[in-house]
């Protein structure tokens with residue numbers, strides 16, 4: 001019988017190593033390992049008992065002689081005590097502990113049941129290395145390392161193991177450790193819906209990522225619905241995967257650094273818009289709600305970064321550049337991703353941009369103030385440069401073309417950038433033969449250089 005236990009240890013041990021290295025769930029093998037150890041222990045106990053009994057039987061008178069004496073006792077009218085009553089008399093505190101642990105009326109049990117249950121509890125508690133009253137808590141603590149969703153699997157394993165226990169100790173199924181284990185597992189399953197939570201399971205499997213999520217979102221995931229938890233995990237994993245960020249804490253750094261570098265080149269507004277549009281697109285792809293999106297958190301991280309860097313003072317030129325750029329970009333607003341010149345190139349947006357530019361260039365107060373500081377030429381240059389950055393990026397035209405359209409809306413503008421017939425920018429510019437449209441074949445000539453009509 002004992003061999004079975006050793007086989008469990010050997011098999012359990014080997015398959016545990018195999019499963020752990022392959023990254024599979026290790027529940028089954030570990031459980032078998034634990035059970036195997038218990039069975040070897042039980043086996044040893046049983047053998048010792050047997051030896052003791054054998055030794056005792058050679059010293060003591062044969063049981064037959066007791067039987068011979070029995071009729072004498074039977075004649076006495078004293079009611080024979082049950083096994084449980086005997087046990088209670090000789091071990092009052094232990095009897096009380098067993099009663100409390102099993103929560104059954106032990107006095108109603110048959111002698112066999114009582115004996116088998118008491119012996120089973122003694123074996124069980126010894127194999128767990130605890131006292132009888134602590135058996136339940138110790139066993140459940142041992143099993144707690146496995147998520148509650150595995151309980152049905154644990155119960156199945158224990159049911160299979162029950163047959164071995166019955167064979168090994170020649171006891172009834174109802175008096176096995178396995179039966180008790182199953183009862184306690186079922187109780188845990190009913191009483192602990194909380195440790196079933198998707199978050200707890202995921203957190204156990206991904207401790208580092210869970211820690212990062214809690215730090216990055218500042219949310220209590222135990223209080224969230226499973227759907228929110230799932231979506232948040234999905235949103236963050238897709239971003240981490242996309243940018244190859246093993247450590248999820250790097251996700252925040254990635255977006256804050258992107259924002260810092262974008263805003264250096266494009267200004268704060270546009271940097272935020274660029275990052276938002278990337279993140280919103282990603283969010284649509286993974287199909288999670290805005291509340292659970294990385295976008296939602298990136299906004300907070302960037303806000304935090306901005307507040308921490310707010311005291312960085314800008315010189316008057318940089319300040320003016322920033323403010324002017326923001327005015328232009330605000331005008332574009334949500335149209336940022338519309339190809340503005342798709343139908344002709346006298347776009348309303350280009351028109352608006354020109355309006356803002358001329359407003360600044362012709363603003364008497366601004367001009368007087370800038371001249372006082374000796375900065376008017378600088379400001380003019382800033383206005384032109386910044387406007388051109390925006391028209392090139394969003395309207396796909398150089399500033400000059402926008403200016404010509406703005407100032408001469410009725411006069412067909414002839415430029416070196418675009419076919420005057422079809423508006424295509426797919427053109428050939430040959431210094432000897434002039435310009436030719438690759439789309440419609442139109443050939444034309446246009447002046448070089450900027451005429452800004454300021």
Ligand SMILES: [Zn+2]
Pocket residue numbers: 419420421422423424437438439440441442
């Ligand atoms: Zn053309």
